[in-house]
Amino acid sequence: MDSQRNLILIGLLFVSFLLWQQWTLDQAPQAETPAAQTVATADKANDVPQSAAKSAAPAGATISDRLIQVQTDTLKLTIDATGGDVVYAALPEHKVEQGGDEALTILENENGFTYIAQSGLIGLNGPHASGQRPVYQAQAANYTLQDGQDTLVVPLIFTDANGVKFEKRYTFTRGHYDVRVDYLVHNTSDAAIQVQMYSQLKQSIGKSEGSMMMPTYRGGAYSTADTRYEKYAFDKMEKNNLAEATQGGWIAMLQHYFVSAWVPSADSTNDIYSNVVSGDAIIGVKQPAVQIAPGAEQTLGATLYVGPKNQEALSALSPTLNLVVDYGWLWFIAQPLHSLLMFLQSLVSNWGVAIILMTLIIRGFMYPLTKAQYTSMAKMRKLQPKLADLKERFGDDRQRMSQAMMELYQKEKVNPMGGCLPLLLQFPIFIAFYWVLLESVELRHAPFFGWITDLSVKDPYYVLPVLMGISMFAMQKMQPTMATMDPMQQKIMQYMPVMFTVFFLWFPSGLVLYWLVGNLVAIAQQLFIYRSLEKQGLK
Known part of the structure; x- marks a missing residue:
């Protein structure tokens, strides 16, 4: 699974998560x-x-x-x-x-x-x-x-x-x-x-x-x-x-x-x-x-x-x-995150800065997973010609095709799920931190700087959501597989930053700040990982 499909999966998971929460609220009698x-x-x-x-x-x-x-x-x-x-x-x-x-x-x-x-x-x-x-x-x-x-x-x-x-x-x-x-x-x-x-x-x-x-x-x-x-x-x-x-x-x-x-x-x-x-x-x-x-x-x-x-x-x-x-069912992740956020705020005396530091720590902690994800995707792209050859040879025989693919993966030391698993491990951390920012009374009326006077409510001028959308668009343009997608996937990916920007217009500005900084760190990590992979001969 390449990074574009990962972004689609993240979007679908997150939107599904929001829809499920709203459904549970709607079931209560009004x-x-x-x-x-x-x-x-x-x-x-x-x-x-x-x-x-x-x-x-x-x-x-x-x-x-x-x-x-x-x-x-x-x-x-x-x-x-x-x-x-x-x-x-x-x-x-x-x-x-x-x-x-x-x-x-x-x-x-x-x-x-x-x-x-x-x-x-x-x-x-x-x-x-x-x-x-x-x-x-x-x-x-x-x-x-x-x-x-x-x-x-x-x-x-x-x-x-x-x-x-x-x-x-x-x-x-x-x-x-x-x-x-x-x-x-x-x-x-x-x-x-x-x-x-x-x-x-x-x-x-x-x-x-x-x-x-x-x-x-x-x-x-x-x-x-x-x-x-x-x-x-x-x-x-x-x-x-x-x-x-x-x-x-x-x-x-x-x-x-x-x-x-x-x-x-x-x-x-x-x-x-x-x-x-x-x-x-x-x-x-x-x-x-x-x-x-x-x-x-x-x-x-x-x-x-x-x-x-x-x-x-x-x-x-x-x-x-x-x-x-x-904090919901991810309380065992959210509680340590809340404690760390409180500690960081005690050092910097600004909840917005604490959120930024928290994002850097989380992204740094997940860097090995991110690197493994991109490395696995690069190896999978390198194997595409060999996989196409196997498909031509055993396309009608699914059993032999599957056996040949597994042998190829073992020989090349490639995990076909390597691009998915890091993403699935990262998603619970995001959801847990989402609940930390949503439930922490300390963020109520907590200012950041400038026009962001309350991190618990939406950005009054929508600056952070727009910057977040731009950062998503930049991440999308960095992906090398956009041109190889089918037209439907291309349309979904083109509208993904727009859809997320619209969603985030009403999100608490503290959460948008977290996502924006996370995107910027992810862009920097991508650039670093790409250069490292190129030195290894992996495009």
Whole structure:
């Protein structure tokens, strides 16, 4: 197989890869976002998981007007005193638009769209057991992490009819996107009580992300002791309620670059569940029920994460939570590539330069394969007259023809697949790095130079895609076999740079930069290899 056919194969493989990704996105139901609703009716039946019967919240349950505002260096949250749920979360360090002032919103509950983080105590004596949402009392309506303060505690108090005191305590830490949510239960009654903590994420079905060029995922995910990471899309939730018992584990809602997750105790056996109620998808986890003796105190807790897909921060919460940075089935290649990219960026302090250095390293690593590919192609071209002679002698006898060809290959020490195998080995590396550039939140709003102010979005002036197309055209012109192709192959090859240029117009500029630099390095390698082959008498 000559290099022209290799380019055709690369194009077909890559386009097929994109089409397959888009097909998987299109299979998900695109339900419309529910019509606008008032906050007074936002609490829906079955929001609260039950340890026994499926008790429903009362029809008149409402979201409280008492909203508690919390501001830290990394998070801006709103906690609803009814239930103590997080109904709003924004990230001050991540803006909606590059250079803008508006913080990116993750959790929200307005304009007919719900995406909130809920938690509570059920069990025989939990304040959420009957489906009611307890109204907590707070010491203040606003809490702010002050300069020089490392932690901020927001206590919410509820006392039930039996005098049992429940303190729901949010603990925020400077520089962190994870929030510790603890229940301190003071059983001041005369009888033992049983409570069970649940934590869940609720999101309206219908808000989708991704396109053919940016095939990102929005939906649920979870982890168990047996399944390190599993997506659980909204359409799956509509068909089947998730029910998994596991030690440790976690649940999450994913979107491009960002994630919300609940991480329960790693030492207990927890129940992971899902449900769909009135157009809202719910995924959550219940921890074991605990008995609290009269006069005793007990603490139950879990960790809520709302923030970017920072692998280091996620791994600190759970060994598998970093897998929400989803590199697909080539994760074992992508993860080392991401680590190397992070290291290079730490040296040069520019993500575009880091991508260039990364490309040089990858191309250098694959140079022996590239050289073997061109050497094999040159040897195959040199054998063409002998192969034609064999065809004339044994053309009608396929068995003898195949045997004669194999003998010729062995005699000349030529591998007929030598031109294909290096290509097939290179393609997974490209796809893996494609996912690294697509999934790395570090590239969001990361500038390169000049007009490239954000490597995670397309080139606004399409300069890089056009240069990439020109480089492909130059590579094509360097091939010596163009004139020997049949007319159909010639047309395909002539349109290949144009087709790729059109595709890359909408690609993230970081990925186009990688491809462009890769082409330029490939041209230099081709020139060097051609000269080396000519010295060996191989044209």
